[in-house]
Amino acid sequence: MERQPNMCLGMRNKRCFWPRGRAVGGSSVINYMIYTRGRPGDWDRIAKDGNYGWSYSDVLKYYMKSERSNLRGFEYSPYRGRAGNLNVEFIEYKTPLIESFLEAGRILGRPTVDYNAPEEMGFGYVQATVLGGRRVSAAKAFLHPYKNRTNLHILPVSRVTKVLINPENKQAYGVQYVRNKLNYEVHARREVILSAGPIASPQLLMLSGIGPKEQLSKHGIPLIEDLPVGQTLYDHITFPGLIYTLNTTRVSLIENRETTLNTVVQWLQFGDSAMASPGAVEGIGYIKTPNSKEPADIPDIELISIGGSLVSDGGEGASKGVRRGMTISEKVFDEAYGSIDATETWSAFPMLLHPKSTGYLELKDNNPFSFPRMYGNYLTERVDVSEFVASIRYIQKMASTEPFQRYGARLHQPRFSKCRKLEFDSDEYWECALRVLAVSLHHQIATCRMGPPSDPRAVVDPELRVYGVGGLRVVDSSVIPRTISAHTNAPAIMIGEKAADMIKQKWSFLNKGS
Incomplete structure (x- = not known):
């Protein structure tokens, strides 16, 4: 910090x-x-x-x-x-x-x-x-029992550096990553799922042109969508x-x-x-x-x-x-x-x-x-100090x-x-x-805050889709919009389970419709 x-x-x-x-x-x-x-x-x-x-x-x-x-x-x-x-x-x-x-x-x-x-x-x-x-x-x-599936590819010692987004229609179509000091791209047929956690997910969005306009401009990053990425953190x-x-x-x-x-x-x-x-x-x-x-x-x-x-x-x-x-x-x-x-x-x-x-x-x-x-801005509000002292008592x-x-x-x-x-x-x-x-205790949340369209601090909607960008969801604890009475490991896994159902429902519905 x-x-x-x-x-x-x-x-x-x-x-x-x-x-x-x-x-x-x-x-x-x-x-x-x-x-x-x-x-x-x-x-x-x-x-x-x-x-x-x-x-x-x-x-x-x-x-x-x-x-x-x-x-x-x-x-x-x-x-x-x-x-x-x-x-x-x-x-x-x-x-x-x-x-x-x-x-x-x-x-x-x-x-x-x-x-x-x-x-x-x-x-x-x-x-x-x-x-x-x-x-x-x-x-x-969740991975070890299924690591031999032909449709699952795990690339360790790799780092995603950017989400690829078409600036004309604002559609995400893949990611750029570095492996063994070489640059690669992988493209998605349907959606890109960003699940890098409450620190790396907002960083990747901003590196990809999604974030506060002034901040991206300061670093010479072309703007795709002006959103309050990283502006809320608990x-x-x-x-x-x-x-x-x-x-x-x-x-x-x-x-x-x-x-x-x-x-x-x-x-x-x-x-x-x-x-x-x-x-x-x-x-x-x-x-x-x-x-x-x-x-x-x-x-x-x-x-x-x-x-x-x-x-x-x-x-x-x-x-x-x-x-x-x-x-x-x-x-x-x-x-x-x-x-x-x-x-x-x-x-x-x-x-x-x-x-x-x-x-x-x-x-x-x-x-x-x-x-x-x-x-972190810890203990900048007096009520946080008073609750802590009360817990000591x-x-x-x-x-x-x-x-x-x-x-x-x-x-x-x-x-x-x-x-x-x-x-x-x-x-x-x-x-x-x-x-x-x-x-x-390493429970950072809300950096890609979930919220309805009326929420000025929201980055993703309640189906975890990034506002203003097609084919891109964030699925990790960064979407939790407000503090919860929990360590964040179990909620992050729950979010993954729920997002999996939302993704399956969307594409099975579209497949039936076509």
């Missing part, structure tokens, strides 16, 4: 890290495998905005279509799919801390539920896209720095203790050792803080219960992969958490589900191998309940130099801490 004043101050170069999975299967090969769909109210208000066919009842059947669930206790749920390609399971390996999380939730009025079911908000064991303790990426689920951020120390041994995950030959062999054989844990995530909970501006049936915060914390990846011989993956400065980390590195801890990451702060992205230049300029209430106190949970005081003049545990202190250590 481009530098933002007073944000990401604890990161290397004071810039938030927005990684992407450059592999077949995209970012589903590097994500935390968390499976969440969003609440009914999320999708119903998207439909109410004029996006026909996108209500909760509309999208639910596509979630179920793609899913092959194996969730003990929910075998007979009418909201789960069992015949799809995407495996969704509970994680077999658990620490005792997940039971404390669920029990504390019940004490505070949040029932233990299937949090992907529509009836009520609550807490539950994390549901993940895994099979026997192993990652199931989008490629493994993202989910979290604060991983609220850490509780524990006085009981062997209740949390600590990498240098768990990574042994025995645990690796056990994982390879049975898929149920600590190696099967999705980054120590064990539970998900949805809450509404007193500061929420959302309707009654939509939460403003997701709590992610960790069977450890940021310090769990430390100690002698450990990878320190989590802190490095968040690009946290070693100096900042050591000052704040060095004294408890590789010790018994618990934490819950609060995720701000519906930020009012809006970002954007734009081209750096007209070189398709340059990354775009990305602006909620986690503190959870930690004070008996289920956590039986392990002696005590809040660690991180020492951030930027916040040293503020009283610890004051609202002002936590706002400062957020600005030092808040990180992206």
Whole structure:
């Protein structure tokens, strides 16, 4: 991300890290495998905005279509799919801390539920896209079983550089791409489907002449259609720095203790050792803080219960992969958490589900191998700060309940130099801490926003067709028009399922008509 004043101050170069999975299967090969769909109210208000066919009842059947669930206790749920390609399971390996999380939730009025079911908000064991303790990426689920089809061609180590569009009739007819340093073109008989994700899809549209007129003119790109591509961007951020120390041994995950030959062999054989844990995530909970501006049936915060914390990846011989993956400065980390590195801890990451702060992205230049300029604009709206601080207070209430106190949970005081003049545990202190250590959860959306013709920020219509250009659709999470209470992997797959039906329906209808 481009530098933002007073944000990401604890990161290397004071810039938030927005990684992407450059592999077949995209970012589903590097994500935390968390499976969440969003609440009914999320999708119903998207439909109410004029996006026909996108209500909760509309999208639910596509979630179920793609899913092959194996969730003990929910075998007979009418909201789960069992015949799809995407495996969704509970994680077999658990620490005792997940039971404390669920029990504390019940004490505070949040029932233990299937949090992907529509009836009520609550807490539950994390549901993940895994099979026997192993990652199931989008490629493994949907491409590997069919990779020998004669009508499927996968070109790895290739990069699309432009959508080919006839400037006279504004009809897309193919794409240009680079492979082994050579330029190629491939032409489409019917449609071009752009599914490059919330960063690369808008970049490709702009490189192809579809985007804000002034921006394209600045980079010498001939205009095909003036659309607000990249001008709306929402993202989910979290604060991983609220850490509780524990006085009981062997209740949390600590990498240098768990990574042994025995645990690796056990994982390879049975898929149920600590190696099967999705980054120590064990539970998900949805809450509404007193500061929420959302309707009654939509939460403003997701709590992610960790069977450890940021310090769990430390100690002698450990990878320190989590802190490095968040690009946290070693100096900042050591000052704040060095004294408890590789010790018994618990934490819950609060995720701000519906930020009012809006970002954007734009081209750096007209070189398709340059990354775009990305602006998160995090916490620029005061309500986002107040909801975050309220979520910290909620986690503190959870930690004070008996289920956590039986392990002696005590809040660690991180020492951030930027916040040293503020009283610890004051609202002002936590706002400062957020600005030092808040990180992206990589759920960027709305850069190719879906909307009706009356929506001035819309790039695609409710059938995902790019406005003003024929034969071109965008099918990925960039079309989600407003924030949803979900990690975006499952919604992106659902969008693919739904788009496939729309495309088939269109062309089967036209074929019958001819």
